[in-house]
Amino acid sequence: MQTSTRLGTKAWGAVLLTSIATLTPLRAETEVELLRKSIAELEQRLKVIERKQELDKESADAAAKTQPVVKVDSSGFGVESKDKAWGLKIRGNIQLDGRFYLDDGGVNNNDRFLFRRIRPSLEGTVGKSFTFRIMPDFAPATFELLDAYGNYKFSDGFNLLFGRTKSPAGLERLISQTNLPFIERGYPTSILPNRDTGIQLHGKLFNGTLNWNLSALNGTTDGQSSPATQLDDDIEFAGRLFANPFINEDGSVLQRLGAGVSVTYGNQENTAPAGYRTTGQQTSFSWLSDVKVDGEVFRVSPQAYYYYGPFGFLAEYAVSQQRLVNPTAKAQDSLVNTAWQAYASWVLTGEDASYEGVKPAEPFSIADGKWGAFEVVARVGQLEIDKDAFALDAAKKPTLFADPAKSARSVTGATLGLNWYLTRNAKFVVNYDWNQFDGGAAGGKDKIDEKAIFTRLQLNF
């Protein structure tokens, strides 16, 4: 019995062992298969996650390509489309001047601080080829719309500008207000037109070596902007050619040599001419109240500049011929006034001098011991009024167009200046102006010399 039981137990054990031996590989195979399947599924999920991340990045990159870019930097505040075809920029310039006259005989209200310019501007690009600018001025006394124009660029060589901006006549006139080397512009600028309304065709030809401009404008008197309301029915034409023949020759000492000539021609009818100011902003010459411009007005201005390293030189000459009438004196004549100036500049800190201003290499920072850039400038110039503007002998003949006891026949001046460019956006300037007059005082005497110290704090962006 016991033997039988023992045999039975052994038999069951053998069966069990056989079963286990048979089943174990099967179970292992199944588990491996399941594991493989799980791994494959996990691998797929991982790939899907990675692909989704990849697609998200592609979408983000694609979106970034079309997102507009907000720009806040030294050239202003703006926003523009990624392809730069659309954009809007807000810029501004504030100038606070101090004017202090020396030996002026105690003239009241001469010495003062004043806002010379407060000019916000809105500039934009509308489509790739069309740009615009609107710039008012809130100083020195009243609001004035200075620039309001659109420009369509057909090519680098051919642009159409319409609206109001600077007439193309003067070399110094075309320097941006923020980059002027002196606080006030020189004498040629005072007899060439300022801003005017009309159409300007312009461009750069021959790989930028020749700038051209041909304009049809309302016309304006010497040194002035045209009024909002046109003075007469006539158009004034202005043209300018200015060559930078070596501009593409990197390293050439003549690379930044430029020279050209501008011309304006038109008619004016019964228009009151403006007087002329010194570089110290005092009236040196004024026309008699009855005098009008009535007839042809012709101006021509040869001009040139040269910049090399920290040194700069600019010279221009201007002639303005205008037909004047004085009904009271029964006089009419074509008078020719002339002006010239030459100035030199030297950036003491070694940055390049240029027509577009000085960019300090190291902005002013007390913490870093940086001082920005310093530039010294010197200018000489002269304004000469046609002698026929005055009666030769005031005792025998009535004055013709100007009173020699009040208006100087010529003024010759010199300016010394120091420009401290703290940053690209801040500048402190001090000028010493000296002007000597020929005539302009009672009894045939000369007006007393003008000596003035001008200062300017400028913030522009």
Place this chain on the structure above:
Amino acid sequence: MITKYINKVAALLLVTAALTTSLVAKDITLLNVSYDPTRELYVEFNAAFAKQWKEKTGDTVTINQSHGGSGKQARSVIDGLQADVVTLALAYDVSAIADKAKLFDKNWQAKLPNNSAPYTSTIVFLVRKGNPKAIKDWGDLIKDGIGIVTPNPKTSGGARWNYLAAWAWAAREYKGDEAKIKSYLTKLYKNVPVLDSGARGSTTTFVQRGIGDVFLSWENEAYLAQKEFGKDSFEIVYPSISILAEPTVTVVDKVAKRRGTEAVAKAYLEYLYSAEGQDIAGKNYYRPRDPAALKKYSAYFPSLTLVNIDDAFGGWDKVQKVHFDDGGIFDQIYLK
């Protein structure tokens, strides 16, 4: 006096404009805005067209290509992309440009033969070598564990053809029972792990990233994948039914007129119908309209039952409104 000056200024402007125009370079550029998988087709076709145009006129024409999901491409043109011609995946996307941007006539399809569809294609299955999931027809796609790769019908023309081909099978299978058809498509899209924006993106997902078991693909794109990655890697499965896909082309008249490219743009599209154009289409696995070219490449194009968008769905306007507009059936089933 002022009239005299104005006349002078006007004359000056005209002379200057004429001079400027005469100085425009002889080289001509065209922009062909196309859908995703046509890159290779148009690379070859553009070279052939430029060669014959040079021989014919002496002018050098350079054709720039832009590719993306068909719907996205149409949107880009509507938003201002300066396309001289569009060659998109489906007529609805081309019509959208006419409707929304008014850049050419609404009857644009009548301007070229075959409703302005110079070649056709269809939707097939690209599966991994050996077809491990045994996918043979549309019904197999909704089985558990099947990963389907197809682009987003909202942005891709090919994806809309995929969706409609699946719908056509389900309509036949369930005898038009819309509830069952929708249920089928819901299950199908539950098996889609990634929605690319265009067909080429889906090719990348399936072929290069190794995602999914089946890629609902343009026939030409499937052959291209096989050509590039080898028949060892992928197989093409022709389902029991699919859809006749008719990519369409047209000149973007207003852009071409403004750019002075009308003649060359028109000739460019007409050349698609020429013997050489049709041969290039066939060589790139698009089904040519020309019987001779179709016969030459017939080995690539087995005959199968194809439904027509107009007959089976009532045309693109209806399809778009019912299926793909916001809140349409696709949104209903995909967002479930």
